[in-house]
Amino acid sequence: MKRILFVCTGNTCRSPMAEGLFRDMARKAGIDAEARSAGVAAFDGDRISQHSATILRARGLPADGTSSALTKEHVAWADLILTMSISHKRAVVQRHPEAVEKTYTLREYVERDEAAAAALEAQEQLVADMELKRALGQTIPADDYKKLRELQRQTPDYDIGDPFGGSLKTYQAAAAEIEASLRKLIDKLKSEH
Template structure:
């Protein structure tokens, strides 16, 4: 059984919507996977935002998802860690560098364009080298920093906008973006025979 962890900020909006929607979509396809979510700045036990909960109810998702603070154990449990933004991905890799081969933003993981995938892989490698230099007390190479800027300017955003504090429509837009990526995710996992 494949274990997927979604990560966002407070674990009250995007990642619980992704968790609930993926569970529902996987069940509709009779796919066996386990899904959890956590937040980099979450407080354990908080309820989902009312708009996120309403969207999941409208989608027929059963149960209540409460927030969890991201811990190393969550990352180690997961076979695949899917974050909702690049900054969440960087956070996961800073706290658990060994997760580099299994941590992606949701949108980058389902990205089909080969040139973008190569750029994203190079970006991951550059970030790892920069972080290592800083950990060792050295300044990162200026060429590496310049290359990061070049790549970031040409790749599409891997972020799903945070609807926190917004209107129901803001949440609907985020849910639609998540849902679209989840369809592509399931198609990809099935084609790779991971399910």
């Protein structure tokens, strides 16, 4: 059984939609998988957003979950951690370095190619090096910023738009992005077995 953890910011919008949609899609596809969700800046027990609940209910899915802050237990439980953005991925890995080999953005995991993967890894390493220099009070060379901008141009946008505070239409657009990636994830999981 594959255990997948979906992660966003507050665990009230994107990651609960991803969790609910994935559970339904995996069940329909006959894939033996469990799903949970959490947030890198979540408070335990917040209700999912009204628009996220509306989207899930419209598909006949449960929409009564509450938020969970990302914990060491979540990370240990998961075989695969799929975040909604690069910044969520960085937060997971910074807090839980042991998760680096199993943490991706959802879109990165299902869409990535080798050139984009190499550019993303180089970008993440450069950002980590720059943060270390900043923490040590060292000056960051202008060439590092130039190199970072070039790597950012080479890296596809793997983020799923944040609908927080938006209209139902904004949430529907985010749900459509999530569903498109989840279809690819289902295909990928099928091909692995």
